[in-house]
Amino acid sequence: MFLTKKGTAPSFTGMVCAGVFVGAAFFTGNDAFAQRDRKDNPYTKKEIGTIAPPASLSQGFWLKGDLHVHTVHSTDSRDSVTNTMKKTLGYARSVGMGFIAITDHDNHVRGDIAHNTWADPDFKSDSLILLYGAEWTTTRGHGNVFAAKPYNHQKLYDVRDQRDVLIGSVKKELGVHLSANHPIGKDHFGFSYDMVNSIEVWNSAVWPKNVEAIMIWDDMLSSGRKLTGRGGSDTHRGFSDNPAEDTPENKRVRYNYIGTPTTWVFVKERTGQAVVDALTNGRVSVSSNPYGPRVEFSADLDNDGKMDLMMGDNTKSTGKPVKFRVQLAGNTVPGGKYKVNVFKNSSNLWKSLDLTDGNGLFAEFTDMPSDENRTYYRVTIEGPVTPYPQVSESMKLSGNMVGLSNPIFFNFDPNF
Ligand SMILES: [Zn+2]
Ligand SMILES: [Zn+2]
DSSP states (O other): OTTOOOOSOOOTTOOOOHHHHHHHHHHHTTHHHHHHHOTTOTTSOOOOOOOOOOOOSSSOEEEEEEEEEOOTTSGGGTTOTTOOHHHHHHHHHHTTOSEEEEOOBGGGGTTOGGGTTTTOTTOOOSSSEEEEEEEEEETTEEEEEEESSOOOHHHHHHTTTSOHHHHHHHHHHHTOEEEEOOOSSTTOOOSOGGGOSEEEEEESSOGGGGHHHHHHHHHHHHTTOOOEEEEEOOBOOOOOSSGGGOOHHHHGGGTSOTTSSEEEEEESSSSHHHHHHHHHHTOEEEESSTTSOEEEEEEESSSSSSOOEETTOEEOOOSSOEEEEEEEESOOOTTOOOEEEEEESSSSEEEEEEOEESSSEEEEEEEOOOSSSOEEEEEEEESOOOOOGGGTTHHHHHTTEEEEEOOEEESOOTTO
8 A cells, every 4th residue: 555654764675574574483493594595585685786976066057947738739728729839938938947848648649749749830949948748648647758859759659558568668769758747636647657767746836735646756765766756837728818808717827837836957958858867867856936946955975064965866875974955045035934844765754944044044954874775865845935926826725835855865776
């Protein structure tokens, strides 16, 4: 049952029930130990593979964007005549986005995204990185595809009802990033999470409905799957030119639109491939809207005051204490009180700290990741949400959720 909360740290040796183990040892002497050491026993402790050193923390920059946006090429968006590609991209630029993924439903065009969304004469931009992708819309739920270049989406659409093993091989052959969408609810992602690189842990401005999505994410992380958490507004509507002519559908953009939430990626260069790579590597955080502050989360391994890891990074634990730093960068609400919630190896709150003012809003804590088992830490920030005037009702739906980080990992096996 995936909703069960787990209080124990995950282990490389697998989930061996202590009670059963002791019983077996009592009745069979050393047999239980012998079985544990057998070479074909999948529970035998394995050494983790070599972990590559983390990429530079300074050579790069942050870009913001929205990874789940529909236009008129999705038939359930057509009641809003204003939701054209031109307006969608123009609006994204106007709020400072650096990238966007137009993810129209592929089933509305029988998989032929290449001759619809991508063939739209307005699907182009000089200043905005446009990812190639679609919302893979299947009987077993929805996933978003992200790629830097056009790929054969039709092929992925055609295998949507096949076994996961086959779908996974097609995905691998296409070389795309697949992401599980809105993991809870009617169209939840109903495939194996082993096929995906990321998971939509924050869908739309309505924050409370994401709480269970976060629990699924923690289950995947706890079990050794290094999956990136990302956001997506899933907006289907556009602004009308004349607000007096707004239909009830158009009015929904005041509650949820491009940027609710906003996903930030740390890129080495301004290219689509750099955005996809950052998404895959987890150098990603999510903020409630494009004007809100960005969450920074980093770790100092040797206590020299210089940060060695950022979110998404993975290293071998040395068994020594690690200093973690959480910071809010950008537009905070003046005088606002912000709190950081730290999660360690599960969805259960591990620690809560106030952010204090001093060279920006920040908090620090120290902990010793296990030198034997996997450990991950991630944070969420609560406080006043920075106003987003164009989508003025969205702040009410976001509650006090300001942003979230991806985890910092210790002892995660790169060959998992
Ligand atoms: Zn969907
Ligand atoms: Zn969607």
